[in-house]
Amino acid sequence: MHNPILQFGTSRFLQAHADLFISEALTRGDALGHITIVQSTDSAQSARRVAAFNQPGGFPVHIRGWEGQAAVAREHQVTSVTQALQARGDWAHIRAAVASDVQVILSNTGDAGYVLSAADHAGLLDGAVAPRSFPAKLLVLLHGRYQHGAAALSIFPCELVTDNGTVLRDLVLQLARDWALDAAFLAWLRADCIWVNSLVDRIVSEPLEPVGAVAEPYALWAVEAQAGMVLPCVHPQLIVTSRLEPFERRKLFLLNLGHSFLAEQWLAAGGPADCTVLQAMSDETMRRSLEAVWIEEVLPVFAALGEALSSAAYLQQVRDRFSNPYLAHRLADIAQNHAQKKQRRFAPVLTLARQLGLNLPQHRLQAALDGATACAPPLMNTHGCYRLK
Template identity: 50%
Template sequence: MSTTPILQFGTSRFLQAHADLFVSDSLARGEALGPITVVQSSGEATRGRRLQALTAPEGFPVRIEGIEAGRPVQRIERVTSIRHGLSTATDWPEIVRIAAQEAEIILSNTSDAGWVPQREDDEPRFHQAMSYPAKLTQLLLARFRAEGRRLTIMPTELVARNGDKLRERVFELARPLAPGLADWIAESVIFANSLVDRIVSEPLEPAGAVAEPYALWAVEEQPGLVLPCQHAALTQVSDLNRIERMKLHILNLGHSYLVAGWLAEGGAGSPLVREKLADPAVRADLESLYAHEVLPVFAAAGYGDAADYVATTLDRFANPFLAHRLSDIAQNHAEKLHRRIGAFLHWGAALGVTVPQPRLLRVLATAEQAP
């Protein structure tokens, strides 16, 4: 079995069109640590076919469709970075060996349920019903006992400060497992905070995905951090909060603003974001909102690149191939309005911004009536 310095938990279509594709591109240029072993951690036997397809020698396709530099693009890229596919339900000893001896990075994009603490998490030995953080702690225990070298843990789940939160849970689990384990983790394991962004609209069977051209993998700088590859979409940043604010208060804010307009009209049908943007009046209103009510706040905060992010966001919204429905975005709409618009208005006020923001205030006022 060939050496794989990247151990990946998760087989999602997002990872296929994001990290796996980036590593594949970088391997072809000699700019990646090496290939990937993918771990399917839920133990679902039905996903065995996907594991096999992920490791096919010819790779699997990622179909890129959308707007790039203002022009429609459609292309197919093949991912050949995955060498092995394993399951925690059947291959745990081999996963332990790779984690203890080979891995330089363990990355993950597991389901929300995978992070929920389980009763079995407190068991001294591996149990398939453990949460992902508990399974990871078992692997770190094996590496500790093998006197393994430094390791980077890189979660990509959409959790704010995901590395910090994962480290906190791992420490809780590690302290009672073995004397010295928690100290070794503190000294030898780096937990990276990261933010990922790419709309992956649908899977391809048995493996592969359809994704937009835009992609971002932002990782917060810290001493000793190891990255899986060098890629244009992968960047180290000193302040991850900056990128999180732009995503939340430009892209996500725009989504919720469009949803609010649709609901105000009665919420009929199931329109796509791109269909709304095709209406000149809707697009002009959104562009005006960004220019007059949103960008002044970012300017006051010193975000000189916010205008470029707005332009990219409008391209993403107008993607002629993406099936992104307002009815999907409308889920938990009231909560989203408070996080995306209410928090933005508070931020602007704290910065001393006094420009009129009537549309944002009007939309926020509907939060109590939102579905």
């Protein structure tokens, strides 16, 4: 199958975001083409997922929530994915596809996706065995494409890393230098391949088995404009912008920070394992604490940047999204890798306030970042969550 889009990662997020975007665009004739998915792990669960992706007819994505004042309950059958491969068993096939048909590479490889492996080495360039890390896989595939004389391609990382395209490019370039690859190939990687910084924003709360997902109506895929960039599709929720930073800042400081601040309170209180964002937002004291952080400790930073109106509008959307009655978005899932998330989501707000010269008390965020809690001991409430005194 000669698909022009290769996707690393099988997450429910990509299924309900990029894969759904491209599926919808295909029905209008606005997509580059279909997707081949690469699964990197070899577990039994992964094998079942690959088999399900390879079944004809696609997979379901359920959209649940509010758009304006109206309740939304839509079911989509995503048909953009027509092939799924496993890296270890299908590596030769994957290399051949990248050397010829592929024009766009998408990725969402999780929190550890950019971590290199000491087991990877230059001997893997012969293509017999797939490297372990995603950057090394990408380097081997791009080197094979270069050797075949194929045109450079566009690479769209969707990992939640600031300047993800630049970061991934620099990782691959450094790996190429470590493997002593020639200067002409390094120049091709740097100047010819298009490494696109992008931001993705959609709450995908639940998987469907064996593949599929439940997600909210809101979705954004913001990509930084670059000359020669080939888009995977044209879609109303895919925005090409010359300035990605404001989109990133709003998502990080309002949505992501809000999620982690709720998780911080939940962890500090030893809350019930099944507590959801909706239940937390239904607790008057928890919500009041989060609102105080947003209004007193975050929005003044946006105002100092001249972004008061856009941030206030986005925050209202976030409030609606957090109160979505149709999504079971568990705080336990949000709290995974919590210490690292706090560093990424809380610390930049504090740093930026200082850089802007704001005399802004940010006691709650600082206490959360330090590992303390600014909240009193909890009491259980009728939502199965907890109430703070």
